[in-house]
Amino acid sequence: MLVIVGLGNFGDKYAKTRHNVGFMTVDAIARKKGIVSWKRECKGLTAAFFEGGQKIMLVKPQTYMNLSGECVGAIADYYDVDPEDIVLIYDDVDLPPGTLRVRKKGGPGTHNGMRSVVMHLATTDFPRIRIGIGKAPPRWDLADYVLAGLSEADQKLFAEACEKAADAALSIADTGIEATMNQVNRQERKENEKGENA
DSSP states (O other): OEEEEEOOOOSGGGTTBGGGHHHHHHHHHHHHTTOOOOEEETTEEEEEEEETTEEEEEEEEOSOGGGHHHHHHHHHHHHTOOGGGEEEEEEETTSOTTOEEEESSOOOTTOHHHHHHHHHHTOSOSOEEEEEOOOOOTTOOHHHHHTSBOOHHHHHHHHHHHHHHHHHHHHHHHHOHHHHHHHHHHHHHHHHHHHHHO
């Protein structure tokens, strides 16, 4: 089984914020797979589908962001899932807005949700898809920035990024982390170079 977890904060107040791109991505996967109902378990919302003979579970933790690991750890324990079969999707202030990076493992950086996940899984060896949201403007508090409502232009930008991230997550399920990492990261580098030279 592969578990795909999107990090975010529950509730309408946070729905259209930079900190919720993980939720947005999982919702995009659910739309692609025709999923409309979710189950409440392990401090989260889950849904599952089968693809290529493999069960894939979608998870949206329903704790607040900095306690996300409580849900992820409970899912891993209950379903006996190894960390390398859990894909985390979350926002990253160190990447330009709308860009993706796929990694096989790595530290949590400054992301409190990821710190919680690392603590509960007791490892950093699990795949992740980082969605760039850019750095906070000068004199902005980081928490205010990641939880601020999005402009229409930013909503469009992040909706497109979350669709790409959804495809990347499904690619991990289909072809594995190495092939997806090579393809997505190479494509993102090309697009960034194109943008810089435009």
